[in-house]
Structure formats: C-alpha cells, structure tokens
Amino acid sequence: MSVIVYTENWDGKFKKSSYELVSYAHALASELGVETIAISIGQVPEDQLNALANYGANKVLCVKNPELAVLDNAAYASAIARAAKANNAQVVVFANNFTGKAVAPRVAVKLEAGMANSVTTLPLSFSPFVVQKNIFNGKAQGNLQINSNIKVLSLAQNSFGVKESSVSLTIENFDAQLDSSKFNTELIEKNTVSGKIILTDAELVVSGGRGMKSPDNWGPLEELAAILGAGTACSRPVADEGWRPHSEHVGQTGKVIAPNLYIALGISGAIQHLAGVSSSKVIVAVNTDPEAPFFEAADYGILGDVNKILPKLVEAAKAFKAHS
C-alpha cells in the first residue's frame, strides 16, 4: 500500500513546491503506515530525484513514455492511474496547480475515487476520511467526507510547508504502457516570458490597484518588487484598462495566489479581489481611505497616498538589503 505523489518537474528540475508536496504525502503516508512513492514524468537528473528522499519519498517511479512529451491530460492520467494501481495506492496527491487541475480529475475517474482539491492540511480523520477545504473562495470552509476506497487530493501551494525527514530512496523505471494512437494533443506553439518571477510561484508579491492613479506610476512598484525579489500583481480594473498585463490580474476571475507576503497598493479590497489573495500569510494594505475593506483583511496598514509612500518603502527596502 502506498501514498502516490505526482512530482512535476520544470526543465528537469523540481521546485520548492515539489518538496512541499512530497512532505505532505509523506506525512499522510506516515499516518496511514504506508510507503511514499513519487512519480516523475520525463527526463530528470538523478541528483534531483535523490533529493526527494530528504522530504520522505521512499521510491521514485520514472516514467519516460514518449506520449508524455506534451501535456496530454488523458495520457498523463493514464500513466499516473496505472502507477497508482500497480502500487496499491490509497491516496494520490497532486499540486493544485495548472497540471494538477488538468490531470487529477481524470485520475479520480480512472480510480473511481472521490476527490478534494486545494486542501491545506492533513485529513481531520482517516476513518471516515474527512478533509477540510476552502469553499466559496475562502468565505467558508467545508468538511468533505470521501467515501471511495482510493482518494485523490490536491494540495494548495504554500499551505503545508516543506518538512525535512530523511529516508532512503530507490529509483525505478515504470513503463506506463500507453497506446500512442489514443493520445493526440498537438502542441502548435509555446510562448513563455523568461526572466520574470512567475506569479503563482512567488513567495512575495507587490500588487497595485486603481489607487496607483496611472500606469506611469508603476516604476517604484516594480523597483520595490525587484529589490525584495517579489512578483508583481494587480487588481482586475488595472488589467482591464491595459495598465498592466492580464497575467498579473489576481482575484476570483484571475489568479489565486497564497504568497508569504502580499503588499496591496491602492487596492480597495473588494470581495472578488480578496478571493484571490486572502490565503496570503501576511498582508499589507496601503490606502487613502480609512474605511477601505482591505484594512480588515490586512496585518499591516498604512493610511496615505501610495505615490508618496512607495518611494519611502523603496528607500527602506534598499537600506535593508544593503545591511542583510
């Protein structure tokens, strides 16, 4: 019996979120008294695979079938479900990210499993199997009881944390036995921006709203982000008006993020905006309006004109970095 965790790689490398995922799977497996088995798809160097032992993976299955070169949701689901069956998985764990959302539901159907996405903690109980998850975009929490033999979970990023626990690890190849005639996702073009911090990965985020007044005022915001090593985000109207790229829009209709620090500059804190950022560990709000709803969701607040305050923050951040 086992807990299976799908550890995605990016150009042959794992990220901190992969280690968080393995930490979570290992904690689950320990409670259940079973093995933690990671599945890795594609070419990943051995030192990367070995590093998963530091977070509790007992085994890594390397899947290298050519049908998996492009993300075909059905092919990935077939490979992972096959590995889960072959290893008698009780729980299959995904990250609640792009790939997890694409693949996990298909795996659930293949395994006739109930699924809970975006869980943030270990199950409240194992028998019955009950997990807590956010519903209504964080406005409430629900206790979901999963009744199937196998369960599929996806973990919200940055919710459980990386936990070290050294075990010994074996690496095995696993042939997913895919029938290539069945999978036909054709990748025509790929466009990626390089060099920028990917918002959903960012641990620190600096974000601007309509209170920034003009797209020309973003210079100091970007400077602050660069000094802190933070990603940049914005509210919906800012993206809609073309002040900032749509990829920066966070909220219910944009990206959902949970960084360690979210600095909201001139953003009112509408419920639809908060839906995308309220799981951030620490929130800072800067606003001229003492009644702005963001102050209720924030840990730190500054009342005042953002365009006067930003230069002070930039200066302080520079001084801080110079000393640390």
Added chain:
Amino acid sequence: MKILVCLSNVPDTTTKIKLNGDQSALDMTGVQWVINPWDELALTRALDLKEKSEGKIDTITVITVGESLTEPTIRKALAVGADDAVRINLNPTDDYEVASNIAAWVKNNPYNIILTGIESSDYNGSAVGGMLAEFLKIPSVSSVSFLDMEGDKPLMKREIPGGTETIRVPMPFVAIVQKGIALDPRIPAMRGIMMARKKELTVVEPAGEGSKSTYIGFAMPKAKAKVKMIDAENAGQLITLLHEEAKVI
C-alpha cells in the same frame, strides 16, 4: 456542429455566507442565484463562434445538474441566446456525480465541443470538466483562454505558468475555460427573455453514477487579528516590521 455548455447554478459572488444552527449546512435563504461567471463567459464564446460560423455550428445547448430551483438560471442562459437546455433532475453532492450524470446524457446525445468553467464559485472543485472528459474517454484541455475555429478545426490556447501554449485536439473534446475566453458576458435583452419562454428545456432523470463524497460540516474562517497601522511619515518602518516581527523578508 453542436456545442454543449455546462452551467453551474451558484449564489451571486457578493453573497454573505451563513451557516445554519448546528453548522451542518449552509443557510441559503435569500440567496440570489446566478450562472457561474466562467460558464457565462463560456456561453458567450460559444454564441460568438456560432454567429460567425456561417451555419456550421447549428446549436448551442446548455445543461445543468440540479433541481427545479436552477430553472431561472437556465432560462437566463436561454435568454442570452442558447438554443435549448437540459436539466438533469438531481441535487448532486459532488463533482463526480455531476460529471457522471452529464456524461450519461452526452453518450446518447453527442456534441462536438463541450465547454465547462475552470471552477464553480460555490464548492471550488475544479473537477467537473476533467472528470466528464474521462467518463466520455475524450480529450480535455484545461485552463483554456482562447478558442476559435480554423475552418472545421478548433484551435485553443491554454495558460501555463509563465506563458501560453497553442493546442489542437480532435473533436469531440472538453475545453475547460478561464479568464480570456470572452471579454464580458452577454446580458439578456427583452426580446431574448420573451423568446426564452418558448425554447425547449428538457428535464431528464439521473442516469449516471452516485457521488463519492459529501460535505458533513462547515465552518467560518478564523477571524483575523486587527490590522497594525504604521504612520505614513515613517512608512519605511514597515520593512523593519516585515523582517523582525512578521519574518517574511
């Protein structure tokens, strides 16, 4: 060609969530029900594609798994321009049950393209689209921000971390759509509302599998500690607090 748009009937996004006395259920009295925002955009895109298809796309059908209280939402979709509607008469308790029941309908009533939203704003499952495709054994493309027809061939873009991929899969398929699929949802006009009354709304009994999970209790999120205000004149102090007190930088 036929397009199916899956509609989730959800409380308006500004709804204040309340729990009943013993926290075993959500109190839905007085809630304003709407089409899930993603599904509204999916429907808008489907209608755009139909209108410019020169007759190649002949029907847009909407489907909801829900009891009769979902009918006003379905009628709204008809008023916006969907040609006909199906309601599977069941109060589902999870995404598995929803997907399985839609699949049971589609097996006997095939469509070329099926659209679902990336997430329902109530239970935030992000699962129905992928599950539906797996039940039907057809391709699914997730995080779709663009869908167009190039002649008879659909072309899609999906949002990957830090960029986009242009993708093609053969029909039939499920496209799970998100931000970008359409700019603004269409609003029903008076004429549309009148016409919607005459459009067909087929009610069928469930023929799919039951659920695998169910909510057994609810809680409100923990209240946040009061905000700590920093004097604007000494705004730079924030950086020190973030380092020494909050320990996030």
